[in-house]
Each structure stands twice: as C-alpha cells, then as structure tokens.
Amino acid sequence: MILSDAEHQNVADAIRRAETSTSGEILCVLSEADSYYPQVALAWAAAIALLVPYLLWLTGIDIGMMMPPGWQPGHWEDATTIAYHRFGLGYTVLPIALFILTYAVTLVPPVSRFLTPRRIRRQHVHRSALEQFRARGLRRTARRTGVLIFVSLSDRQAEVIADEGIYTRVPPEAWADAVATIVAGIKRNEIATGLVEAVERVGTLLATHFPPSAENPNELPDKVVEL
Known part of the structure; x- marks a missing residue:
C-alpha cells in the first residue's frame, strides 16, 4: 500500500466533508507504476x-x-x-x-x-488520468458532475479531470491550485496531506458553482484508489 490505513481514512473523510457542500462527486486515484517512454x-x-x-x-x-x-x-x-x-x-x-x-x-x-521533456510527461499523465476517469465510472453521475484527482507518483505530477457538467462553468485552469498542492505534498513526502488539501480546494470550488441538491446522493466511493 502507498498510504497507510489512517491516511486512507483522512482522505476519505476529506472527500465526505467536501461533498456535503456540493452536488459534485470526487474520487482520488493514486498511481505508483513506473512510467516508460x-x-x-x-x-x-x-x-x-x-x-x-x-x-x-x-x-x-x-x-x-x-x-x-x-x-x-x-x-x-x-x-x-x-x-x-x-x-x-x-x-x-x-x-x-x-x-x-x-x-x-x-x-x-x-x-x-x-531525459523526457516535461511536456511529454504531462501528456502521458493526462492520458492516464482520462483512462481512469472512464474506467472508474465518473461519467455515470446523474448530473455529470464527477471530478477525478489523479496522481502519478513516478512522474511527480497530478491531473484533475472534471465531467462535462462541471467544465461548462469551471475552466481547466481553475484546478491549478489543487494540482500544485498535490505536487508540493509529493515533494515533501506527505502524499496524504497533499491529497487532503487538494480535495478541500476542489470541494470549495465545486461548492461555489454546484451547491448540493435536495437529495444529494453519494454516487462515487469516498476513497483513494491505489494502482
């Protein structure tokens, strides 16, 4: 395991707290697989x-x-x-x-x-994030408000992918602070802390544009998926 049980619980709790104030759904995926070019x-x-x-x-x-x-x-x-x-x-x-x-x-x-240019590594991480976005069912939320926080430890990069319902109001560059928080946590060897802070930032941004609905069902698991 990349994160300890306590760290998994901390991130899961952060996701639950964030989702209480928004109709958006947040899922974290953490990859330790070595990237080859x-x-x-x-x-x-x-x-x-x-x-x-x-x-x-x-x-x-x-x-x-x-x-x-x-x-x-x-x-x-x-x-x-x-x-x-x-x-x-x-x-x-x-x-x-x-x-x-x-x-x-x-x-x-x-x-x-x-030896690999940063631009190529970013493209690789982006493709991996899109694959996980599709594989984890984030497109199956009722209002298309799923958000994936994808972290590649081998490349020391992160990507936030949001569904169509969110992109209509929140541009991709709005997630830059959350991504920077994760990368800083990786560099400090505090991965869980970086994830928790990123989830809080994503949750605040979602709450601004997507307040909770009357029912506000929990459509995605509140956890970190490790690859």
Whole structure:
C-alpha cells in the first residue's frame, strides 16, 4: 500500500466533508507504476549512435583502431585495404553498440524521467488520468458532475479531470491550485496531506458553482484508489 490505513481514512473523510457542500462527486486515484517512454529512449539512442562516432571523427580519433587487432592481409590485400576494413567495421559496430547501450540505460525509470521533456510527461499523465476517469465510472453521475484527482507518483505530477457538467462553468485552469498542492505534498513526502488539501480546494470550488441538491446522493466511493 502507498498510504497507510489512517491516511486512507483522512482522505476519505476529506472527500465526505467536501461533498456535503456540493452536488459534485470526487474520487482520488493514486498511481505508483513506473512510467516508460520508449519513444524517447529510441530518440536518445539514435542521437547518441549517430553523433558520438561523428564527434570522434572530428576530433581525429581513428575509430578503426578501436577494433581488435589480428587482421592479416591476404595475398590480394595490403595494409591500406586492411585499414579501410577496420575503419568500416568500426563505424558499423560502434553505432550499433552505442544504440543498444543507450536504449537500455534510458529505459531505466529514473533516467527516463530525467531525459523526457516535461511536456511529454504531462501528456502521458493526462492520458492516464482520462483512462481512469472512464474506467472508474465518473461519467455515470446523474448530473455529470464527477471530478477525478489523479496522481502519478513516478512522474511527480497530478491531473484533475472534471465531467462535462462541471467544465461548462469551471475552466481547466481553475484546478491549478489543487494540482500544485498535490505536487508540493509529493515533494515533501506527505502524499496524504497533499491529497487532503487538494480535495478541500476542489470541494470549495465545486461548492461555489454546484451547491448540493435536495437529495444529494453519494454516487462515487469516498476513497483513494491505489494502482
């Protein structure tokens, strides 16, 4: 478990308190799964495989001399031919080796996150949040007022996704404070505290635009779902 039982209870209580003053429904999803960016790894591997041999050539380093000795000229070969063979083999083997090594290293999650542009990581988190929004049934609320607070611990990012009924009155940028609160909590290693504060901010915003209805049913579970 990512959160302790007590922390789960604290977040659940915060959700219940927030929903008493609004007809909106709040659900939290917390993901600890490592994020992989194979397309970024491929780009880095290709760049390193192409650039390093070229830079070595510019600096005057003979890549052919990196190949193991032992080539002996035959009766039709001379030293110049052997040198060309070594040079060609060096420019074949070195890029392949660099590509494989770089690709393997850049797939390691911490390295991958460091080398992946923030914009690409944000797009990944957004897609993951949308998938959870659909999978958790937030579109099945009566007034389309479901709100998902999605947190990716591996990417240290968060996303707030609201249903159509809320987006008509609350623009996406209105959730920025809640997202910043979660990210700050992750950095302090106080995930539950950040979630509780984010739920309170989301609840305050919902209460302003979506006061509770006469019945105000509880349509979504008041809890944190861990992935």
